[in-house]
Amino acid sequence: MSRTLLHLDSSIxxxxxxxxxxxxxxxxxxxxxxPAVRVTYRDLAAQPIPHLSGPYxxxxxxxxxxxxxxxxxxxxxxxxxxxxxxxxxxIVVIGVAFYNFSIASQLKAWIDRIAVAGRTFRYTQSGAExxxxxxxxxxxxxxxxxxxxxxxxxAMEHAETYLRSAFSFIGITQLDVVSAEGLNMGDAAHRSVTxxxxxxxxxxxxxxxxx
Amino acid sequence: MSRTLLHLDSSIxxxxxxxxxxxxxxxxxxxxxxPAVRVTYRDLAAQPIPHLSGPYxxxxxxxxxxxxxxxxxxxxxxxxxxxxxxxxxxIVVIGVAFYNFSIASQLKAWIDRIAVAGRTFRYTQSGAExxxxxxxxxxxxxxxxxxxxxxxxxAMEHAETYLRSAFSFIGITQLDVVSAEGLNMGDAAHRSVTxxxxxxxxxxxxxxxxx
Numbered sequence: 268m269s270r271t272l273l274h275l276d277s278s279i280x281x282x283x284x285x286x287x288x289x290x291x292x293x294x295x296x297x298x299x300x301x302p303a304v305r306v307t308y309r310d311l312a313a314q315p316i317p318h319l320s321g322p323y324x325x326x327x328x329x330x331x332x333x334x335x336x337x338x339x340x341x342x343x344x345x346x347x348x349x350x351x352x353x354x355x356x357x358i359v360v361i362g363v364a365f366y367n368f369s370i371a372s373q374l375k376a377w378i379d380r381i382a383v384a385g386r387t388f389r390y391t392q393s394g395a396e397x398x399x400x401x402x403x404x405x406x407x408x409x410x411x412x413x414x415x416x417x418x419x420x421x422a423m424e425h426a427e428t429y430l431r432s433a434f435s436f437i438g439i440t441q442l443d444v445v446s447a448e449g450l451n452m453g454d455a456a457h458r459s460v461t462x463x464x465x466x467x468x469x470x471x472x473x474x475x476x477x478x
Numbered sequence: 479m480s481r482t483l484l485h486l487d488s489s490i491x492x493x494x495x496x497x498x499x500x501x502x503x504x505x506x507x508x509x510x511x512x513p514a515v516r517v518t519y520r521d522l523a524a525q526p527i528p529h530l531s532g533p534y535x536x537x538x539x540x541x542x543x544x545x546x547x548x549x550x551x552x553x554x555x556x557x558x559x560x561x562x563x564x565x566x567x568x569i570v571v572i573g574v575a576f577y578n579f580s581i582a583s584q585l586k587a588w589i590d591r592i593a594v595a596g597r598t599f600r601y602t603q604s605g606a607e608x609x610x611x612x613x614x615x616x617x618x619x620x621x622x623x624x625x626x627x628x629x630x631x632x633a634m635e636h637a638e639t640y641l642r643s644a645f646s647f648i649g650i651t652q653l654d655v656v657s658a659e660g661l662n663m664g665d666a667a668h669r670s671v672t673x674x675x676x677x678x679x680x681x682x683x684x685x686x687x688x689x
Contacts, residue, residue: 279532318526318583321490367593368643369636372529372586375578382578423643425580425636432579432634 269303273356277311277374278364278409285450285462289407290362292466293445296473297358307352311373316349317342318372319379327383349380354387358403361430365410369425378433387437397438403476404434406444407469411451445469480514484567488522488585489575489620496661496673500618501573503677504656507684508569518563522584527560528553529583530590538594557591564592569614572641576621580636589644598648608649614687615645617655618680622662656680 274294278284298304322339323346325331335343353359364371381387387399406427414424427444434442447465450458485505489495509515533550534557536542546554564570575582592598598610617638625635638655645653658676661669 279530279535281532312529312532315529318523318529318587319490319577321492321523324490366530367586367589368647369580369586369640372583372590375580375583375586376529378578379583422639423647425640425643428633429580429636429640432636436579436634 269305270301270357271355272297272304272306272358272360273352274306274308274360275311275374275377276309276362277371277377278362279312279366279371279373280364281312284362284364285409285447285458286362286364286407288462289409289445289447289465289469290360290405292469293360293405293407293473296470297360300473300476304358307356309349309352311371311377315373316345316376316380318376346380349377350383350386353381354400356402358405360405361407363406363408363426363430365408365414365426368423369429378430382433382437395436397436399434399438401441402439403441403443404439405472406430406442407465408444408446408448409450410446410448413449413452415446415448443472445472480516481512481568482566483508483515483517483569483571484563485517485519485571486522486585486588487520487573488582488588489573490523490577490582490584491575492523495573495575496620496658496669497573497575497618499673500620500656500658500676500680501571501616503680504571504616504618504684507681508571511684511687515569518567520560520563522582522588526584527556527587527591529587560588560591561594561597565597565611567613569616571616572618574617574619574637574641576619576625576637579634580640589641593644593648606647608647610645610649612652613650614652614654615650616683617641617653618676619655619657619659620661621657621659624660624663626657626659654683656683 278286
């Protein structure tokens with residue numbers, strides 16, 4: 268069966284970004300395991316999604332009092348395209364840069380376009396229900412410092428914890444996370460070893476998946 | 479002594495926003511308590527700060543390989559103005575909207591402009607040191623759902639927890655938080671009462687401050 272993989276990157280550091288190296292490694296490994304996979308790529312740094320606006324939210328809810336101008340029309344088309352890409356994907360791989368203790372604002376802007384009532388979640392009498400369907404999400408996170416479980420700064424980590432909350436809310440139950448951290452706390456050799464170790468964990472994670 | 483107050487809003491919902499009502503109530507109360515206070519206002523929704531970019535970071539670190547174009551020059555000027563506003567403030571009041579379990583991407587973009595090595599923090603032999611000086615920060619948070627301590631969704635709250643981490647890192651030791659929550663979980667009367675209760679807590683918080 269052919270599957271669709273949505274690959275996103277959010278680092279602003281271009282080719283030297285560790286999260287980009289890791290997310291592309293996930294995509295390569297999945298491509299070898301699932302040869303018929305179709306990959307869609309979106310670079311959230313190169314083509315940033317604008318911040319969510321009041322008129323955008325009003326229009327998506329059918330409450331817009333003003334006429335649509337060209338900027339808003341383009342923004343609505345972009346938001347719908349981003350949402351459709353997410354809904355169509357069987358697998359989502361995200362390169363997650365860690366800036367100032369959380370995700371890039373570019374990635375938050377993407378989350379704000381895909382967390383849409385009636386499309387990826389809804390409220391019912393018994394609470395909220397996720398509607399994202401049967402997807403597998405991989406997060407490839409790169410951090411300059413050390414924030415892992417048991418470290419002194421663990422409580423300051425608001426990227427992995429945040430994304431777990433957001434994806435759980437919209438109904439994602441299959442979520443794998445591989446992180447490389449402490450990348451700015453040594454020399455280039457230390458950085459290379461840390462990235463290689465994360466890539467080896469990616470290999471193990473992908474190998475353990477049921478095809 | 480005259481003091482400078484920086485007032486920020488981040489809600490995209492305009493005049494009907496609860497976080498805007500609360501942040502302006504904080505500013506009004508502080509204005510009565512400290513009559514000589516000078517207020518600077520920045521609306522992060524009306525005049526959004528662009529997402530952080532790779533060339534911006536390179537330029538602020540003196541590492542830019544490419545020539546400055548007009549867009550980047552404007553963005554650098556904006557970032558420096560935003561940072562200067564923050565550094566000049568004795569008091570910072572932020573209206574914090576809660577979207578998809580965290581802050582607006584507009585507010586993250588602001589944080590990314592003020593968390594600057596050598597300006598608001600630095601790394602030393604013994605760790606990180608905040609450089610923001612002796613400021614008082616007030617967060618006025620509005621949430622549609624309920625995420626307070628002890629509630630089932632408390633662990634999904636990534637706005638207050640995030641901002642506490644980020645401001646602590648840059649050296650803010652005086653932080654007050656007033657939240658109104660569950661604002662979308664009842665009718666208009668429930669919402670008005672919830673906001674009035676939060677305003678009363680603001681009055682108490684401001685009254686308890688040393689002038």
